[in-house]
Amino acid sequence: MxxxxxxxxxxxxxxxxxxxxxxxxxxxxxxxxxxxxxxxxxxxxxxxxxxxxxxxxxxxxxxxxxxxxxxxxxxxxxxxxxxxxxxxxxxxxxxxxxxxxxxxxxxxxxxxxxxxxxxxxxxxxxxxxxxxxxxxxxxxxxxxxxxxxxxxxxxxxxxxxxxxxxxxxxxxxxxxxxxxxxxxxxxxxxxxxxxxxLKTGTPPRIHKRSIDFSLTEEQPGDEGVRFSFDEEEGKPRPRQVSCHITYTTEETKNIILNNLHLSAMYSGRIQSVGPRYCPSIEDKMVRFKDKERHQIFLEPEGLTTNEVYVNGVSTSLPQDVQREFIRSIPALRNAEIMRPAYAIEYDxxxxxxxxxxxxxxxxxxxxxxxxxxxxxxxxxxxxxxxxxxxxxxxxxxxxxxxxxxxxxxxxxxxxxxxxxxxxxxxxxxxxxxxxxxxxxxxxxxxxxxxxxxxEYGLISRPAMDHLERKVAALEEETKRLSKIFKQIDGKGTPLTQLLCRPGVSYSDILRDYPEDVRDYGADINMQIELKLKYAGYIDRQMAEVDKLSHIEKIKVPRGFDFKAVSSLRHEAKEKLSFHTPETLGQASRISGVSPADITVLMIALGRREKQAVCQEETEDFQGPCGC
Known part of the structure; x- marks a missing residue:
């Protein structure tokens, strides 16, 4: 060693x-x-x-x-x-x-x-x-x-x-x-x-040449979609391609249902639980027997490979059954499986x-x-x-x-x-x-x-400068537009109110009133539009956040003995002792902890804080000789 x-x-x-x-x-x-x-x-x-x-x-x-x-x-x-x-x-x-x-x-x-x-x-x-x-x-x-x-x-x-x-x-x-x-x-x-x-799984990958794309629906991409807020020079996008959609058939369902006993999930060899919202194809056929077909997305794995990811058919069936049910799909009648699907259990x-x-x-x-x-x-x-x-x-x-x-x-x-x-x-x-x-x-x-x-050193000063300019533009423009009135339907209407109408976008008022409306670029323009259109809903949610924030700020000291709080129910004591929440808000979201338990805990924490304050005051109140 x-x-x-x-x-x-x-x-x-x-x-x-x-x-x-x-x-x-x-x-x-x-x-x-x-x-x-x-x-x-x-x-x-x-x-x-x-x-x-x-x-x-x-x-x-x-x-x-x-x-x-x-x-x-x-x-x-x-x-x-x-x-x-x-x-x-x-x-x-x-x-x-x-x-x-x-x-x-x-x-x-x-x-x-x-x-x-x-x-x-x-x-x-x-x-x-x-x-x-x-x-x-x-x-x-x-x-x-x-x-x-x-x-x-x-x-x-x-x-x-x-x-x-x-x-x-x-x-x-x-x-x-x-x-x-x-x-x-x-x-x-x-x-x-x-x-x-726990358990998860992955579908098979098939060779692109074995797909009949004439029997699929093309799914092209959208323009202008990005994930990063920062523009990076020298990082052009590769060539863009389409994905394709196809569907399972009645034959697909019959093959899978007739072979359920061979699935690791249904034979009992897998005991752990998989993701409910990303079910295997076996689960889909069992849980939704009345559904005529299930959607499948054919997604290329890259520009320099012919592997295609068959999204929607995760399975733990044997390879021969995988081949049979994949080939029951018209567009995949001649499918060549390059990598089989499998399920995986893990700690x-x-x-x-x-x-x-x-x-x-x-x-x-x-x-x-x-x-x-x-x-x-x-x-x-x-x-x-x-x-x-x-x-x-x-x-x-x-x-x-x-x-x-x-x-x-x-x-x-x-x-x-x-x-x-x-x-x-x-x-x-x-x-x-x-x-x-x-x-x-x-x-x-x-x-x-x-x-x-x-604050933690992960964002550069230029990026923060850009954000601050964006925030300033949002504040300035929303206030400015509220003071610009136009004659609409015979009465003076502020541009902010016009923008809040259904079907009216920032690009519409920018087009119709170019002398009054400023073009900040797609990102900030959209932020202005959303801020104004949804102001009432946003204010309501902000009020809800503020209303709940008080219990999020009440700290639960580490090492707090929940079992010593006699008025708490036994289940609450066990759940709180295991999860050891750091705030009262966290405690309120633990399964098995009721609103009544939170009230009891709030009182206990308040009593503990009061005792701590009294202890400090007692220690501070000492005579010249320390007595």
């Missing part, structure tokens, strides 16, 4: 989407950082869908970029199709999504990390976490090295005791072609961290064992991010990685904790859910999870979060 001679402030285990953001953030903040991954060639690899963004997910990528992360920038220069989903609906659910050239994306991510100062990247597999007196001190690798550190971020993805299922065949692995991480689970359990088991850390900083409650300096926390998806992982990286570095550098909330970000909603809700399936972000989603639009992520990124 050899101890590496140089010590690190932060070690990040895993080069997936969480690990990439964590390593980049910690290093950019000035912490001496090591990214340790099993295979340098798989840094930033898209193990499943070759895409970034989507409903809820696209919002988080915009937030990652606003704070100073790199996922948005990487996809902007490697995407081969961009779309704005839900553009016909309200602005709260508009969501950018991009099809990626998966190889270009991974290369871009690896290149950005290799160029980052303060960051070393090494190949190695962590087998054991080292601690002293309840605090992380380093790691031991399978290759026989010891690396010392002050903070450790575990971003292991699906690799912890990963087990792949294809029909009756079982293979150990973190994903197809890569070995599992075996020692980490035992090391975490030894440290008192409780683990569970994760049961929710409720992390703080909002993503530091574990059992071990100081140990942070968790990504699928190890029970989430699914690249974007969810990247958001956690960014927060974990900032907080791991902040702990070492003496900076205050970086905390996102439900009121300021989707990432904050996700982390709060991981801290307070017991997961029964892999966690996926949706806009419906956010109470204040009109405030958390994808277009205003920079207005909400960029200043926080600047």
């Amino acid at each position: 050899w101890e590496y001679p140089e010590h690190f402030d932060v070690i990040v285990m895993g080069g997936g989407h969480a690990g990439c953001e964590a390593a980049h953030a910690a290093a950019k903040m000035g912490a001496r950082t090591l990214l340790l991954t099993m295979n340098l060639d798989t840094i930033g690899k898209m193990s499943c869908n070759p895409a970034i963004g989507g409903i809820g997910k696209g919002h988080m990528v915009r937030e990652i970029d606003a704070i100073g992360g790199i996922m948005g920038k990487a996809i902007d220069c490697t995407g081969i199709q961009f779309r704005m989903l839900n553009s016909a609906k309200g602005p709260a659910v508009w969501a950018p999504r991009a099809q990626a050239d998966k190889w270009l994306y991974a290369q871009e991510m690896k290149s950005r990390l290799e160029e980052r100062e303060n960051l070393e990247i090494k190949q190695g597999t962590i087998e054991e976490i080292l601690t002293e007196a309840g605090r992380v001190t380093g790691v031991v690798t399978k290759e026989g090295l010891i690396y010392k550190c002050k903070s450790l971020i575990l971003s292991s993805g699906t690799f912890m005791k990963g087990l792949l299922h294809i029909g009756e065949t079982q293979l150990t692995g973190g994903r197809s072609g890569d070995p599992p991480a075996v020692g980490i689970s035992a090391s975490l359990e030894k440290l008192g961290i409780r683990l569970g088991r 994760y850390v049961v929710s409720g064992q992390i703080y909002p900083t993503l530091e574990t409650k059992q071990v100081e300096g140990l942070f968790l991010s990504g699928q190890v926390n029970g989430t699914t998806g690249y974007e969810e992982a990247a958001g956690q990685g960014l927060v974990a990286g900032i907080n791991a570095a902040a702990k070492v550098l003496g900076k205050p904790p970086f905390i996102l909330t439900r009121a300021n970000s989707y990432i904050g909603v996700m982390i709060d859910d991981l801290c307070t809700k017991g997961l029964t399936e892999p966690y996926r972000m949706f806009t419906s999870r956010a109470e204040h989603r009109l405030l958390l639009r994808q277009d205003n992520a920079d207005l909400r979060l960029r200043a926080m990124g600047y």
Whole structure:
């Protein structure tokens, strides 16, 4: 065993989407950082869908970029199709999504990390976490090295005791072609961290030449969609392409239902729970038997490969059955499967064992991010990685904790859910999870979060100058337009009121009143329009946030003995003792804790604070001789 001679402030285990953001953030903040991954060639690899963004997910990528992360920038220069989903609906659910050239994306991510100062990247597999007196001190690798550190971020993805299922065949692995991480689970359990088991899966990939595109519906991209708020010179987009849509048939359904006994999910070989909102094709056929057909998206994996991702048919059926049901789809009658679909089971850390900083409650300096926390998806992982990286570095550098909330970000909603809700399936972000989603639009992520990124050294001064000019323009123009009146329908109407009419956009009043309306560019123009059109709804949600903020500010001291509060119900005592919430607001969202319990807890905390104040006053009131 050899101890590496140089010590690190932060070690990040895993080069997936969480690990990439964590390593980049910690290093950019000035912490001496090591990214340790099993295979340098798989840094930033898209193990499943070759895409970034989507409903809820696209919002988080915009937030990652606003704070100073790199996922948005990487996809902007490697995407081969961009779309704005839900553009016909309200602005709260508009969501950018991009099809990626998966190889270009991974290369871009690896290149950005290799160029980052303060960051070393090494190949190695962590087998054991080292601690002293309840605090992380380093790691031991399978290759026989010891690396010392002050903070450790575990971003292991699906690799912890990963087990792949294809029909009756079982293979150990973190994903197809890569070995599992075996020692980490035992090391975490030894440290008192409780683990569970989850399942996810991926569909087959087929050869492009074996698709009859004449039997599909073409799905072109949209112009002008971006993830990053920053324009990067010298980063042109690659050639843009279309995706295609096709459908399952009655024959497809019959083949799958007749072979359910061979599915690892339905034969009992898989005991863990998969994502309810991303079901396998077996689940779709069982749960929606009356549905005539299911939509399938044929998505290219890149410009230099003929592999096509068959989105919508995740399965754990045997390979011969996969071939049969894929070929029951008219456009895929001659499909050549290049990579079979499979399901994968893996260990994760049961929710409720992390703080909002993503530091574990059992071990100081140990942070968790990504699928190890029970989430699914690249974007969810990247958001956690960014927060974990900032907080791991902040702990070492003496900076205050970086905390996102439900009121300021989707990432904050996700982390709060991981801290307070017991997961029964892999966690996926949706806009419906956010109470204040009109405030958390994808277009205003920079207005909400960029200043926080600047405070922690992740956003440059020029970027902040740009934001401040944008804020000033928004304030100035909304006030100015309210003072400009036009004769409409025989009466004087301010332009702000005109803009609030259905069907009227900022581009309309810019066209009709060019001498009065200023063109700030598409981004700011849209912000002005949304700010005015939805002012009443936004004000209402802001009032709701303010109304609830008082319980979010009531701190629960670490080490507080919930079981000593006699008026709390037994279930509440057990749930609160396990989750150890940091605020009364967090406590209120824990499953099994009632509003009555929160009232009891608020009184107990108030009594404790009053006793502490009385104690201080007693100690201060002393005579000359100290009596």
